[in-house]
Amino acid sequence: MEDCDGIHKLFNYYVTHSFSAYPDSVVELSFIQKLMSNYGDYPCYIIEQDEKGLAGFGMLRKHHFASSFNRVAELTYFIYPDFTSIGLGSQLIEKLLAEAKKREIESVLASISSKNTQSIRFHKKHGFKQCGRFLKIGKKFNEDFDVIWMQKFLT
Numbered sequence: 020m021e022d023c024d025g026i027h028k029l030f031n032y033y034v035t036h037s038f039s040a041y042p043d044s045v046v047e048l049s050f051i052q053k054l055m056s057n058y059g060d061y062p063c064y065i066i067e068q069d070e071k072g073l074a075g076f077g078m079l080r081k082h083h084f085a086s087s088f089n090r091v092a093e094l095t096y097f098i099y100p101d102f103t104s105i106g107l108g109s110q111l112i113e114k115l116l117a118e119a120k121k122r123e124i125e126s127v128l129a130s131i132s133s134k135n136t137q138s139i140r141f142h143k144k145h146g147f148k149q150c151g152r153f154l155k156i157g158k159k160f161n162e163d164f165d166v167i168w169m170q171k172f173l174t
Contacts, residue, residue: 022065022073022076023048023051023052023055024048025072025073025076026051026055026065026073026076027046027048027051028073029073029075029076029097030046030051030097031045031046032097034046037134037135038133038134038135038157038159038160038164039097039135039138040097041132041157043158043159055078059081061078061079061081061092061118062078062115062118063076063077063078063079064076064077064078064114064115066102066107066111068102074099074101074102074107075096075097075099075102075107075108075111076096076097077094077095077096077097077111077112077114077115078094078095078096078115079092079093079094079115079118079119079122079124079127080092080093080094080095081093089124090123090124090125091124091125091126091127091128092119092122092124092126092128093128093129093130094112094115094119094127094129096111096112096115098111103137108141112141112145113145116145116171116173120173124173125172125173125174126170126171126172127147127173128150128169128170129142129147129168129169130166130167130168131167131168132157132159132164132165132166133152133164133165133166133167134162139167139169142169142171143169145171147169147170147171148169148170148171149167149169150168151167151168152165152166152168153165153166153168
């Protein structure tokens with residue numbers, strides 16, 4: 020994918036500045052290339068803002084390799100802070116959910132750090148509900164965090 024460099028830069032922004040991306044240190048470009056290749060034929064979208072270039076990206080992926088989970092997908096997306104709260108995230112998530120419906124996916128999951136309260140609110144606004152929580156399983160910036168799973172049924 021030609022946008023791997025831009026996605027790499029954006030992902031590492033969130034690695035170093037927030038709990039949104041789980042790694043605790045910057046990742047190599049090969050990490051992003053592997054991430055992208057693992058998505059197979061699932062959709063990936065890039066948000067570009069005129070001459071400013073990449074503003075964000077989002078993608079769907081299989082939740083589990085077993086075919087018994089084919090009706091479930093996970094979504095992942097990141098948008099630079101300068102481009103949040105202007106509707107781009109809502110447009111992106113609605114496009115990803117529409118693609119999921121086309122694939123006859125019945126349920127979409129999101130894995131979110133408990134320290135990422137903005138993302139939790141955003142998902143709630145878009146109809147996601149908390150369906151699970153793993154307590155103190157992550158540690159970043161010398162702080163423990165929970166991983167919250169949120170789910171939206173599409174049927």
